[in-house]
Amino acid sequence: MNQTITARRSGLGCALASVLCASAASAAEIVHDAEYYIIEAQNGKEWAVEDGQLDKKLAELRKKFDAPPNIIHYMWDDQPVMAFGDPMFQQIRGYKTPVLNKLAEEGMLFSRMCTEPGCTPSRSASLTGQLAIRTGTWEIGFPIEYTGFAAENVTMAEVLSQAGYATGFFGKLHLGDTEESYMHNQGFDEAFWAIYNQVTSLYNNIGEGANAIIGLKEGLLAENPYKRDDTFIQDEALVFYLEGKKGEQAKEWRNGSKELKDYKDFDIEARKRALSFIRTSAEAKKPFYVAWWPLWISFIAEPNKTTLQRGMVGEEYGRVIEPDIAELRKTLEELGIAENTLIVAMADNGPMTHNPPAGAGLGEGPFRGGKGDFTEGGVRVCAAALWPGMIEPGQIAADMIHQTDLFTTFARLAGATEHIPTDRIIDGIDQTALLLNGDTHGRRDYNFIYAGPNLAATVKDHYKMHWVSKDPSQAAAGITAVFDLYNDHREVNPIVVGGFHMKEPFKRMRARHALWKEKYPDRHHKRAPSYTGISNARPETIAVSQPPEAMKNLPYDVLDFIKKLDDLPYDGGDSSSVGH
């Protein structure tokens, strides 16, 4: 423990304000959120001893394989805790996932893997180890965005690249449509991705894909004699799928096709590329990090169903995720690297329980709410980790773990901690001890849950404070709204009297969190024209980033609106809506 940390710790011990007075982290030290230092002050000595043992264990493995471990982060959309690894819940919902359940049985199943409540923030948090609020990526993106994940962000791929890892991205991204946000510009050696979410990637209102339609498709209407503006919805310009290699321009895949066939082919192609990337890296004796985030989800009516799930949550698993994982495991076995590869398989956020596409079958798991909600239903997901020989099989870990922790943990496992940036708060906590030493060895006891740009709830241990509420008897009226997550896992009945002594401690947590932000302020996402840097860009696409001649005679620059987009008011109220 160096002097800097000691100083910072004793500072936090005195008073809130001293967090700010404390000396900044040294260049070699990760800056954690303020709350971390509170628990580190109490547990740090024990952790240091444990870390020594863990280092030894990792060194032994490294010696055996002559390489640091490979890391595969496999993540899909919108599934609650128990969506896999819990046969009872699957029987209730009418589908099975034998491959994923086997992975969970042979590894560690998490009952408390926390994520951001929506796709864009969740994917950003996974790549940066930071809550999405810190990188301005809390809004779920829809085309055409004129924004995206900023170059200033330091991704897992950038960190691990510096430690000699081969890095590949395959699947759904959902982090904007600007050139900076492209994955091969964000540290990945090789990338193949879908830009938007599933529905916009299948912007198709006819034939097989009819179930997926959301939004306006004028082809369905009679010719509109009142129409004056052809640019309001530029759906012909949409780019759905891109590929790229580090240092090169991006290339569009399938030329803007909105066909169901291409949508379905995408995941098969992603699988092919991911497995080939793994094989090539292994044969080149290069450790690798793969973010493999499939696109397909159950919005599509399938003629040949394999499940009792009308909404076909099961189909998503059956047709994409299960074969992905099965082939991945087979490939790792064949390459002889299964025991030197950590797989984390998880969903990105809770199920889309509010206004889902017709028949999507995205029901709640055990928690209340889903995607977009700050109740646990929005931010706890199904997740498991497999690492034969390193993670003891058959565990259910009830320790809190956050998706940002994967960033810090992966970096440690790769010996790349020194490459984590130290000029910003990294929310991720190193959870190597949880993985290798098992349940109760986790190092997190808190979570700050944002709904859009607003802090909506704070968790400490198994207590949760709602800062916003539509219930007049709760937070809104200034009364404490503390929930006991063991006793009332659905957050229905605040323990008002029992929670009286917790209001001020929760306020202290929030104050420390806010104060630390004054030193390390939240950043914005990055506004820019969409779709630049694509070598085979179509004319419709180019027209979006470089408006056509006819638009050049306007009394203002047609792209000037981009800088005003961030000034628009945001109704955070809606984000606090919680369903049945």
Added chain:
Amino acid sequence: MNQTITARRSGLGCALASVLCASAASAAEIVHDAEYYIIEAQNGKEWAVEDGQLDKKLAELRKKFDAPPNIIHYMWDDQPVMAFGDPMFQQIRGYKTPVLNKLAEEGMLFSRMCTEPGCTPSRSASLTGQLAIRTGTWEIGFPIEYTGFAAENVTMAEVLSQAGYATGFFGKLHLGDTEESYMHNQGFDEAFWAIYNQVTSLYNNIGEGANAIIGLKEGLLAENPYKRDDTFIQDEALVFYLEGKKGEQAKEWRNGSKELKDYKDFDIEARKRALSFIRTSAEAKKPFYVAWWPLWISFIAEPNKTTLQRGMVGEEYGRVIEPDIAELRKTLEELGIAENTLIVAMADNGPMTHNPPAGAGLGEGPFRGGKGDFTEGGVRVCAAALWPGMIEPGQIAADMIHQTDLFTTFARLAGATEHIPTDRIIDGIDQTALLLNGDTHGRRDYNFIYAGPNLAATVKDHYKMHWVSKDPSQAAAGITAVFDLYNDHREVNPIVVGGFHMKEPFKRMRARHALWKEKYPDRHHKRAPSYTGISNARPETIAVSQPPEAMKNLPYDVLDFIKKLDDLPYDGGDSSSVGH
């Protein structure tokens, strides 16, 4: 297949009305609900073949043990599907049940065990094989009731007694406080029971039991100078615990004590008596049927907790249920009869999610609603069956099974089917095939769910029609409110368009069910003075059933109100309330 059945079947084939015209069941035939004959007509041939094989299997076991199987029905209060047997859900709620989980692993775990939505109806249904509506026991009883389970009911104990079984009842009953309802007057050789629910069994507002207080206790108030009536609440008269032997008078246990100690001792005493009854029966080479329904539930603040569950759902398991089951299994092993004994362990209805006692921790499982609700959260419970050598271990059965089915199934296993009364509808279906041949071999695809006296929902396969609803877009407005239980297990989004073609089929089910009741009408519970037939009755207790001198000069008979109680209006509307 005999002529009677053939005739009835072809009758049902024509039109609704023909159900009534069909010849009555012969003396030897169980009368099922109308819906059963629809599925029997389609599956009966297959079932007959299967039944032949099952009979053979049962005969082999009987030969081996020279006795029919022993049957233990262990049932406790208010726990949802997944409350045991699902380690993930338990991690989420902060408790563990290793003993019950082992039972589930070594036997069959049910994902779809259906019950009545409250204690009184559920316990009645278990004992009679009939929905509570048919025996007038749909209302949850509170003291002093002046009513109870009627002598005309034929209980499991009466049926199995006729086949030579020793029968014992130990635990919480909650079926009224009249002499007819006493368990030793209802076919049990030996009985030891708590009359009411937990809160009234602990009618105590001081000291340790303070958490249990509900209702009025005048001792807490200043002396009331406005008081004119000492008989309004007669809490000194309350009898909580009784014991009795067939043919004898009942005896009060612990003389009306409201102490926490006696409340807790009750379950320990019930365990002692149950195990002793089992041992005595086994040593006498008598097959036995034991209904063992513990009383203790988590309303009590415990000084030495063993779980993270503040509401102590876990404590209930840890302090009563787990040791009960562990000692039961040990006893059966010692007696060498484990392989000739079927244990069914289950809850009686969904969790008390609405207005629970403070901190009871009775959160929902995967389904919406709880005790009292007609949504699945009210009527699907945690349940497992163990029968080493007969039930294949490690199964999760997703077939629908109803608690009334246990009645019919137990009777068949005991060779006592001929003693089931044939003058009434028996809702229970023989599910021996499900137990012995496993998942998908169930014989039920329907359920009629009553909320109080009103039919609230009808289930067919995985579809469910709500007949009542507070949502104006649903049933109340005459539109179909059909839910797909796989796709929308929480019954949140009715499949309106997809359900259009199901409205009339559901109406036909309801019509057949109603029509059959014209032939076999619902009965009433039985009004009578409370607490008669107790050999050691206290004066306060006697005063309730035989009013004191002072009350004999009233211008009416003070006990005449009893016959008017059933004429009071019942607000069924409240029963259709469904929570978060």
